[in-house]
Amino acid sequence: MNILFLGTGSFATPALTKLLAGRHTVSAVITQPDRKSGRGLKLSQGIIKKLALEHSLPLLQLDDINTTEGMRFITSLKCDLAVTAAFGQIISERVLSLPKYGFINIHASLLPKYRGAAPVVHTILNQEKVTGVTIFHIVRKLDAGPILAVRMMEIPDRATAGSLEAALSELGAELLTTVIDNIESGRAVEIPQDNRSASYAPKIDRGICNILWNNPAEKIDAQVRALNPRPLARTSLKIGEKTISLNIIETDIPNAKCGMARPVSACSNGGNVECGTILSTANGVITLSCGSDAIDVKMLQPENKRILTAQEFINGYRVNMGDRFC
Numbered sequence: 001m002n003i004l005f006l007g008t009g010s011f012a013t014p015a016l017t018k019l020l021a022g023r024h025t026v027s028a029v030i031t032q033p034d035r036k037s038g039r040g041l042k043l044s045q046g047i048i049k050k051l052a053l054e055h056s057l058p059l060l061q062l063d064d065i066n067t068t069e070g071m072r073f074i075t076s077l078k079c080d081l082a083v084t085a086a087f088g089q090i091i092s093e094r095v096l097s098l099p100k101y102g103f104i105n106i107h108a109s110l111l112p113k114y115r116g117a118a119p120v121v122h123t124i125l126n127q128e129k130v131t132g133v134t135i136f137h138i139v140r141k142l143d144a145g146p147i148l149a150v151r152m153m154e155i156p157d158r159a160t161a162g163s164l165e166a167a168l169s170e171l172g173a174e175l176l177t178t179v180i181d182n183i184e185s186g187r188a189v190e191i192p193q194d195n196r197s198a199s200y201a202p203k204i205d206r207g208i209c210n211i212l213w214n215n216p217a218e219k220i221d222a223q224v225r226a227l228n229p230r231p232l233a234r235t236s237l238k239i240g241e242k243t244i245s246l247n248i249i250e251t252d253i254p255n256a257k258c259g260m261a262r263p264v265s266a267c268s269n270g271g272n273v274e275c276g277t278i279l280s281t282a283n284g285v286i287t288l289s290c291g292s293d294a295i296d297v298k299m300l301q302p303e304n305k306r307i308l309t310a311q312e313f314i315n316g317y318r319v320n321m322g323d324r325f326c
Contacts, residue, residue, distance in 0.1 A: 001080040001184050004099065006030040006065070007048050011165055012085035014173035015106055016051055019083070022177055027077045028058035030065065032088060066092040074098045081183060083176065084138065085169075088117070093140050101183050103138040106172035108165060110134060110150060112198035115143035120165045122201035123155070124226035125208075127218065131155055131164070133172040135179045137190060144198070146190035148182070151175050160228040204231060211235045213276030213325055216292040217253045224251045232301070235276075235325050239317065246325075249299035249307055254287060276325035284311040288325055297325075 001024050005016050008031050019026050029052035034043045052059045060073045065087075074082070075098055082103040084091075096103050109119035111134040116122075123131050132152035139145040151171050155164060182188040204227070211220055211233050224233045232247040273279075273289050280287040285296040301307045302317075313319065 001025070001101075001180065002027040002078070003180070004028050004030065004074060004077055004079040004082040005048075005084075006082060006087045006103075007085040008032045008046060008088055009086050010047060011108065011169045012087075013047050013051065014169045015083065015085045015176050016048060018173040018177060020051070020055055024177075024180060026055070026057060027079050028060065028073070030060045030062070030070070030073070030087075033061045033063060063089075065089050066095055071095060071098070081180065083180075085172065090142075091138060096138060096140070104135055104148060104179065104183075105138050105143075105145075106169075106176060107134045107136065107143055108168045108172070109201065110152065111136060111143060111147060112193040112195065114201040115198055116201040117203045119201040120161045120168065121204055121226045124159065124161055124164065124222055127222050129155055131168070133168050133175060135172070135175055136193075144193055144195065146192050148188055148190060149175050149179050158225070160225045162229040206231075209234045211248060211325075213288065214291045217290050217295040218292075220290055220295055221251045221253055224248050237317075237319075237323060237325050239319065239323050244317070245303040247301040247303075248297060249301055250297075252285075252296045252298055254285075254294055254296050274324060278319065278321050278323045278325070280321065281310075281314045281319055284309065286310045286314065286319065 003019060003024050003026050005019060005026055007016060016029070029048060031046055031048040034045055036043055049059060049061065060070070062070055064070065071094070074095065079099045081101040082099045084103060085106040091103060107119065109123060110132045114122055130152060132150055134147055135149045136147045137145040153167065153171060179188065209227055209231055211223060213220070227233045228249060232249065235246050235248055237244045237246055275290050277289045278286055279289055279294060285298050287294050287296050298310050299307055300310065300313055308316070
């Protein structure tokens with residue numbers, strides 16, 4: 001089959017790579033325009049664009065696939081099927097009707113759970129134990145089309161959004177070729193989604209990035225992992241009269257054997273230790289009181305600075321017990 005591929009970023013890369021190595025023909029690639037990035041804000045080519053150029057594929061970059069330019073490009077290809085992965089645009093019904101077999105999408109959740117732009121982030125935020133990928137036919141309603149295939153996986157204990165997304169992208173790429181073969185042969189079976197079971201995973205706003213240290217340790221740890229590698233969990237640290245803005249890169253939940261009275265009761269039950277207070281800087285970690293149990297900060301990043309280990313931060317910023325994250 002002749003396939004049009006639409007995608008952006010690392011999640012889409014394994015799928016395009018798999019298609020390029022397979023027996024079907026990738027007739028063209030559509031991706032987002034180059035974006036400015038880095039301190040110099042220079043235009044940077046995306047990884048999908050680079051792959052397309054390496055394979056001398058027809059390439060279109062545009063902010064809106066539904067424009068006349070986009071429709072003419074797709075019509076000219078006479079493609080059998082369009083495949084999307086992390087494309088990031090709403091596709092009109094008119095465009096959806098252009099390929100012979102329509103559009104299919106690789107989505108990083110077990111639909112109908114976590115429809116929307118940030119399924120992996122919300123999966124970790126909610127401390128799910130199982131996730132997966134769903135390939136479905138795209139319809140006008142967001143992520144609501146009939147399901148063609150599902151593949152499940154257990155979520156590793158210390159998974160970040162970055163590591164889990166990478167695993168799911170590979171899982172989706174493996175599933176994709178089977179789905180395309182089934183569509184071509186007429187063996188594909190579409191299962192309608194149960195809209196009553198739908199949940200949503202909207203884009204991440206800045207509010208969800210701010211750490212509330214009166215939350216339980218498990219919730220804070222999940223927040224840090226869910227927002228890594230971007231946009232990262234945020235907090236501030238008061239050292240005397242000075243306040244430092246920080247990104248928290250890595251945390252962990254220490255064992256009960258802290259070698260000190262449990263900070264939990266002091267913080268969560270109305271004691272005199274405020275949540276976010278540094279209880280220890282031993283063993284190369286910063287141990288804080290929080291809403292339940294303690295939490296260790298292992299890696300962090302002062303605003304506009306490089307990422308530091310906790311020990312580097314302790315040494316460089318002269319952090320002491322009693323200083324407070326807030």
